[in-house]
Amino acid sequence: MIQREAEKIFETRELNVNMGPQHPATHGVLRLVLDIDGETIVKVTPYVGYLHRGIEKLGESLSYFQALPLTDRMDYVSAMSNNIGYCVAVEKLFGIEAPERAKFIRTMVGEMSRIANHLLWLATHALDIGAMTVFLYCFREREWILELYEMICGARLTVTYPRIGGVRNDISQEFLDSLYKFTEEFPSRVLEYETLIDQNRIWLRRTKGIGVISAEEAVNWGMTGPTLRGSGVPYDIRKHMPYDAYDKVEFDVPIGTEGDTYDRYRCRMLEMRQSNKIIRQCIEKLPLGPVMADAPKFTLPPKDYILKDMEHLIHQFMLITKGPIVPEGEIYVATEVPKGELGFYFVSDGSGKPYRMRVRAPSFIHAGCLPRLCVGHLVADVIAAIGTIDIVLGECDR
Amino acid sequence: MAVTEVRISIHPDGLSPKDIAEKIKEQFPDQVVDITEFRDQVAVIVKRDNIVEICRYLHDDPHLSLDHLQDITAVDYLNKKDVRFEVVYNLYSIRYHHKIRIRAQVPENDPEIDSVVPIWVGANWHERECFDMFGIVFSGHPDLRRILLPEDWEGHPLRKDYPLEGPEPDKDWPGFTEVLKRSKELREFEWEG
Numbered sequence: 001m002i003q004r005e006a007e008k009i010f011e012t013r014e015l016n017v018n019m020g021p022q023h024p025a026t027h028g029v030l031r032l033v034l035d036i037d038g039e040t041i042v043k044v045t046p047y048v049g050y051l052h053r054g055i056e057k058l059g060e061s062l063s064y065f066q067a068l069p070l071t072d073r074m075d076y077v078s079a080m081s082n083n084i085g086y087c088v089a090v091e092k093l094f095g096i097e098a099p100e101r102a103k104f105i106r107t108m109v110g111e112m113s114r115i116a117n118h119l120l121w122l123a124t125h126a127l128d129i130g131a132m133t134v135f136l137y138c139f140r141e142r143e144w145i146l147e148l149y150e151m152i153c154g155a156r157l158t159v160t161y162p163r164i165g166g167v168r169n170d171i172s173q174e175f176l177d178s179l180y181k182f183t184e185e186f187p188s189r190v191l192e193y194e195t196l197i198d199q200n201r202i203w204l205r206r207t208k209g210i211g212v213i214s215a216e217e218a219v220n221w222g223m224t225g226p227t228l229r230g231s232g233v234p235y236d237i238r239k240h241m242p243y244d245a246y247d248k249v250e251f252d253v254p255i256g257t258e259g260d261t262y263d264r265y266r267c268r269m270l271e272m273r274q275s276n277k278i279i280r281q282c283i284e285k286l287p288l289g290p291v292m293a294d295a296p297k298f299t300l301p302p303k304d305y306i307l308k309d310m311e312h313l314i315h316q317f318m319l320i321t322k323g324p325i326v327p328e329g330e331i332y333v334a335t336e337v338p339k340g341e342l343g344f345y346f347v348s349d350g351s352g353k354p355y356r357m358r359v360r361a362p363s364f365i366h367a368g369c370l371p372r373l374c375v376g377h378l379v380a381d382v383i384a385a386i387g388t389i390d391i392v393l394g395e396c397d398r
Numbered sequence: 399m400a401v402t403e404v405r406i407s408i409h410p411d412g413l414s415p416k417d418i419a420e421k422i423k424e425q426f427p428d429q430v431v432d433i434t435e436f437r438d439q440v441a442v443i444v445k446r447d448n449i450v451e452i453c454r455y456l457h458d459d460p461h462l463s464l465d466h467l468q469d470i471t472a473v474d475y476l477n478k479k480d481v482r483f484e485v486v487y488n489l490y491s492i493r494y495h496h497k498i499r500i501r502a503q504v505p506e507n508d509p510e511i512d513s514v515v516p517i518w519v520g521a522n523w524h525e526r527e528c529f530d531m532f533g534i535v536f537s538g539h540p541d542l543r544r545i546l547l548p549e550d551w552e553g554h555p556l557r558k559d560y561p562l563e564g565p566e567p568d569k570d571w572p573g574f575t576e577v578l579k580r581s582k583e584l585r586e587f588e589w590e591g
Contacts, residue, residue, distance in 0.1 A: 052547065
């Protein structure tokens with residue numbers, strides 16, 4: 001009787017809730033419009049573009065060398081990997097190859113950036129879900145990596161250390177020593193995070209069975225990286241289309257079975273250990289030699305050569321004023337950045353600037369998957385879903 | 399433990415991109431305009447009319463199984479080619495480790511092409527971005543709106559005839575002028591000092 005009376009007064013209807021763009025759990029400026037029925041999500045509509053800076057259009061107006069620093073500003077959490085992706089793509093377009101030592105250094109710093117990215121991801125993901133303790137532990141190790149970055153290039157976040165045809169400068173023995181010390185210490189630190197959350201009942205309840213996506217569906221949605229591997233698809237570009245020195249180091253690819261938030265978390269944790277292993281191998285196998293390709297028509301010569309040598313001065317002048325003479329053609333090169341597949345598609349018309357520069361950003365595609373992952377769950381699980389796909393809006397909006 | 403670590407090896411039945419291009423030509427002889435190759439990457443230039451059939455063939459054929467849509471984008475060849483736009487599809491097979499690029503020609507006076515969302519759901523946002531940046535209409539798309547730019551934006555920035563600084567660099571975006579106007583109105587309620 002009372003219930004019937006109550007139904008007369010309070011009618012139930014779907015509610016439209018706006019989440020973001022200034023919401024701390026959206027990892028940037030992502031706006032979601034949630035249609036909710038009670039606590040259950042009926043529909044999610046993401047709105048992106050708040051950080052759109054037109055990097056593709058800018059890239060088309062700059063020469064190949066000038067567009068490199070723009071790539072740091074896409075995924076500012078793992079700038080190193082973005083630089084490497086750009087350099088690998090442009091090198092393939094130019095038809096040059098980086099020397100062996102540079103390849104190993106790039107693999108090394110690329111894996112460092114993967115660890116740094118996954119640490120930041122774990123810190124914020126755990127913070128969003130409510131495991132606050134992990135945050136500072138993760139930042140302790142991330143800080144260590146950023147200090148190592150500072151040792152090699154002087155910058156901490158927007159590094160621009162890899163260059164077209166190699167890396168900017170050689171690394172010192174002092175750096176290698178401290179990096180080796182890091183790799184010795186790091187596996188025990190990963191264990192530390194795991195003791196905090198791996199068997200934690202709240203963590204399990206918040207992640208197991210949340211945002212489940214099957215393998216076929218995940219491929220169909222265009223997911224890549226750990227987000228896809230959590231569903232059990234062994235797709236890793238480092239293995240499928242090896243670039244840099246990835247065909248010379250040994251590592252395994254962790255894959256999940258359930259395709260839920262917990263499996264994706266486990267994949268990333270194991271990936272950090274694999275990255276650590278790769279760094280170790282790179283230090284051990286690091287060959288001697290130059291760090292820039294010997295291709296004067298395509299790479300900028302070292303400064304002291306320019307001051308002494310007429311030839312190099314001419315090359316420098318031509319490269320800066322006109323840009324390199326690139327053969328006409330088009331190329332799509334993908335690299336495995338921490339978030340997934342970062343692809344660069346270049347169309348060259350034979351001038352010093354790319355005719356078309358396209359960035360295939362993993363965050364953009366993953367943000368598009370959000371409606372699929374959230375529907376049917378509770379409002380609180382939206383936060384877990386945003387965390388598990390690991391997006392950075394700077395890369396999403398470009 | 400549910401999560402395991404695996405070794406990945408190359409599938410023996412993978413095809414070279416040239417073979418895939420030949421297969422497409424065999425299947426759709428009157429649709430293929432040209433086949434180009436550059437640095438071991440092969441692109442098949444096709445007409446836009448049967449793009450969905452071509453993509454469905456590539457996706458469903460058991461020997462091709464190009465299930466991973468890496469990217470959809472467009473290129474504006476203003477004054478460079480007879481047909482102004484080309485929509486570019488980069489496809490990859492996770493099973494067989496082979497890839498191919500499809501380029502569909504889209505003319506300037508009628509920039510329209512069929513959507514491939516029924517084949518790859520992930521194409522949704524790619525096509526929206528293409529529409530946003532190039533003004534190419536994907537017919538059959540479930541939700542074709544602007545994605546990165548505001549809804550009231552005029553023009554399509556990645557077209558080659560769109561200037562880098564915008565058509566009117568001195569003029570602010572209307573949304574911004576609105577904010578400025580509003581902040582001026584509210585200034586009288588500001589705190590003193």
